[in-house]
Amino acid sequence: MLESLLYPESIALIGASRQTGKVGHEILVNLLEGGFAGQIVPVNPSADEVLGLKCLHDLTAHDGSVDLTVIAAPTAFVEEAVKSAISARTKAIVVVTAGFGELGAAGTEMQSFIARLCADSGVRLLGPNCLGVINTDHRMNASFSKRMPKRGGISVLSQSGAVCTAMLDWAVARGLGLAKVVSIGNKADLNECDFLSAFVDDEQTKVIVGYLENITCGDEFIKVACRAASAKPLVLLRAGVTSAGMRAASAHTGHIAGHDIAYAAAFKRAGVIRAESFDALFDYAAALSMQPLPKGDRVAIITNAGGPAVMAADAVEQSGMKVAALNRDSATTLKQELPSAAIISNPIDVLGDADPQRYATAVKAAQRDDAVDSIIVILTPHSMTRPAETARAIAACSSREKPMLAVFLGSADAMSERKELVDCSMPDYPSPERAVAALRAMFGYATWLSQPARVVTRFPVNRNRVDRIISRHQKTNQVQMGEVQAKEILRAYDFNVPDGQVANSADEAAEIAQRITFPVVMKVVSPDILHKSDVGGIKLNISSAEEVRDTFDLLTLRVGRRAPDARLQGIYVEKMCVHGLQVVLGMTYDPQFGPMLMFGLGGTFVDILKDVSCYLAPITADEAMQMLSETRSYALLRGSRGQADIDISAITGALQRISQLATDFPQIAELNIDPYIVGSPGTEPMAVDARITLTADPYPPSQADSGK
């Protein structure tokens, strides 16, 4: 689909300049030096020739069509340039020029207008405000980056030109190859999803890496990212995750991105490998593009020095992986073949003066050992070490079945051996910690890949009933639903809620209480009172008919005094629940990614420790279980230290039914069950308090395309 952009046969450059340092000059230099084999058509109203090429004053003067037009003209002339490109029957346009959406409303309007011009003519637009596009497979550097990387398997997409530049620089410095590099700029038309799609289908691309601050369309992103990650590793760095970062991102893009918790949930769902830092982005890309994925979490460490091996062992354990316990055969082999002073446990210390052969012996043993899933090879240079030969010797032992990562310390004069390592497809790290982090990312991705197909269970529920309750409530023009209605909805989705009924008189309240048996709870019912306890509108643990009557009067009088304008619809009399563990179940409708479920232990755990997990709906049974086990407080649920066992399935089932409710009814903007009380298996869990907020718009736009 993006053939004309990535593999054009002819390229026009509007704004081609004779002046060194000008963007329109650098792009032309890059096209020429990169070795682009197709036709190049420079356009500049005031030049007849640039860099030895004939230059047109206007693209409309061009004889025939061009596949791709790159526009580097000043901002004020971009619109005209786009028009001339369209009339020259161009198929794709890259606007490199800045000064659009990133500057505010006027710029956004300009760029939307240009995007519409393109769309009306079936032309795809990259940018504006971008570095351009590079395709090593086509020897095309249509960007103003100075660097042309060699051909390779890593494709890059980035919302920041600076990150593209850094990535190019890194690849060239390390001798790594890249495939496609796309700077997506302001995303007036083409965005991350378009290029993710293109990279999935691109045979040259083995690994996709990207930098994003915001995502244009959440639903589509999840679909395409999931497809991408199923086919090849997708590593993304997302910045703008803190409030300071969000403000900074918004200041330079004009976009306000959603909360990172939703992005994190989307990445998790889609199998995206998330890089937490700039270093990590490069580190992970190198490992993933050069080495196979590990089949497990047991790491062998081979070293010629103690200190770095201790650091590696620390990092492995801290990452949640394991320092492998070598099997007996390996120990025997190593004992026979290594010097007696060598350490043959793991880390395997081949000693400071180890030659390539000794490293090879240790690597072979680890390769053969079925208790080892991956290998880290550490080399500290001394007068006796021969790093380049060692690199070749190690690489020669690779069966390509277990990932092998190198930590060759000593950066100063090690360029030649580093090149050697790259030539042997061994990724190399400046510290043990960074090698382990890359390995951990590979292991996490391998785990995601090996998950069974996602099957979302659908529970038998009374959907029509919820439809009626919501429709009825929407007529009130209030988004906030009361507890009574929220609980009716939950009941229709098979939640247990405490027995209860609204009373309109003290006598009626007493009757209800006697029917549902004591003790009871009484709460005011009013669409105008959101926080009932703030007006003293809740009373717990009422255990006689007389107390019920008194409480009815007390609550009614209190509301009259403390919230005189509130419409009181009665007093809710409800069976009191006391036993079990309190958890919080929730859902919020994320503007980007749709319904997002939340789980946490009640009280302190949610309020103070923020120990919650969030997943995007719809969730599977496995994912519901993961939501529980991801919290730090999970051990409490499993029942330790003599506490009673908790009915875990009551919680995972509830989360799945909330997931179903949220996907069935996108009108629900927010749902909160706090507390949901769960006891030991066999007891009835109970949604003790609940709140639902509807969207202000009765038919949210995402409803139409949420047919996942």
Next chain:
Amino acid sequence: MLESLLYPESIALIGASRQTGKVGHEILVNLLEGGFAGQIVPVNPSADEVLGLKCLHDLTAHDGSVDLTVIAAPTAFVEEAVKSAISARTKAIVVVTAGFGELGAAGTEMQSFIARLCADSGVRLLGPNCLGVINTDHRMNASFSKRMPKRGGISVLSQSGAVCTAMLDWAVARGLGLAKVVSIGNKADLNECDFLSAFVDDEQTKVIVGYLENITCGDEFIKVACRAASAKPLVLLRAGVTSAGMRAASAHTGHIAGHDIAYAAAFKRAGVIRAESFDALFDYAAALSMQPLPKGDRVAIITNAGGPAVMAADAVEQSGMKVAALNRDSATTLKQELPSAAIISNPIDVLGDADPQRYATAVKAAQRDDAVDSIIVILTPHSMTRPAETARAIAACSSREKPMLAVFLGSADAMSERKELVDCSMPDYPSPERAVAALRAMFGYATWLSQPARVVTRFPVNRNRVDRIISRHQKTNQVQMGEVQAKEILRAYDFNVPDGQVANSADEAAEIAQRITFPVVMKVVSPDILHKSDVGGIKLNISSAEEVRDTFDLLTLRVGRRAPDARLQGIYVEKMCVHGLQVVLGMTYDPQFGPMLMFGLGGTFVDILKDVSCYLAPITADEAMQMLSETRSYALLRGSRGQADIDISAITGALQRISQLATDFPQIAELNIDPYIVGSPGTEPMAVDARITLTADPYPPSQADSGK
């Protein structure tokens, strides 16, 4: 004190070799190439000349004394070499040769013997199994590292030769200067404390960095590290922090180090800046050696590209520092002097094509702005950027009052501007995250430096009473104290414990209960029953005399049945406490660092979330408060969400009294108060349950020298 080792006038090298690649050859090459100006005396039984120098067959043949003898002879000849060095009246010896303590018991014995030989003659010994020693101030490279760094202010001490090598390599590659580099090896005599002391007094040394796996003497370390950190920054990387890392460290050093939690507490107390990774060690050293410390946590970010600035803002907020809100004057200046498209909030975006002048404008504004404490300058290279000039322009604006860190992206061809940055004393980082981490380390150290002098409060207590209780208990030859005695000790140190008394009959129990008023708790008292609840030996909430009598019989019978061999000393009848927040207070005697205090919220917080803080005794009132505020659950103590306020001073006071008890009585190996119940201010806190374990040895060795 280490003058002869660091500034020798003459050096003998036993094991000097003519063969390239041999350690004894490389050291001689390094001494010569490093430019050592004193006398060099090579010794080799089978050579008359090495590298143009006359070679002795035996050091005893040397005419006159030598200050320093470096021994690189094979392991079997080291003892003889040491003897000859001593007879040549050498003042210090470095044994580079390996094959000693790191290989096991026989090696340890050998190295101890050599150390005794030296000690008996008043000779100091470095090593064995080390890289050697470098002193740039003396143009001395008495090591087998290939690298001789330039003169500078960073001194290095390392338990791993590999880390020394990496540090040297890094310094040379980055053009940074070092002062002294000492590889401490097996520490048969000289250890980290000796060199910390030497570096504190060394005028050349501005920053001390080190790598350690274990510490030889905890008490001394804290004293000397504290003195060092008060004078100059001390950055340490400690490896072997996980169980896998500890095993790896023990395999290659033969030492078993203590738990990292004690090291962490010691580092915190001593003001050590802890590096969490290899990268961090270098990154922090660079910033600390080149820039002043920040006076606060407000960071200005100056950039020519959006993406990296967003990453920097994220990193600042995640580190707990703040992205500064610039003051009005800065905004006005920036608006006037920068192009209109520039972003003049913080991060300040001077735009992609920024020239050195534009950077200088922004830097000057941030330097002047009193709402800014530190500055990060990010530069992404484009065709228009002039990195080297920009580096000079930025550095020229520095008032040396606020730290300024650079992030010049693009590593490939940036060596020249990196050199420029180093020449301007601007530390430079490959990613925004790493610059921010270095800044955070500086800020943490500045905060430690600005703390008031430590004053430990001493409370009036009944020390004699505790002395008697402990002496009495020691006669039983049991280390474990019962609850009753533990509470007697606590009472003597002014803790409230519930009223209670041991009963020897049902009637006596009923009498006691009536006196202390109901409800009461009853517990079996036996030196042989550690976990009373395991035998059903506790009963709570007893509210009548009859129930007390029944319980007395029940508990007595149960012990007879379930623990027939246990000596039952009666049944403890105690007032039951119910109200308040449960916290856990503890102390364990760390073999390295002495008494270490622990605080955590009761139950789940300690058991499941491991949300505890640990400080070394004695603690000050401020430190007691820090112990509380460092826990994640601190918000709970402050009383949020309508919970009653907690009497914080009841907890900090208790921690200080435990601190006093632990320093007064090193015989106490472990103390645990769980729960300690605290209510709102004005109520009485209560040590509800307590356990004390004594050391097996009644006079632990550390008692003698714990007179801090």
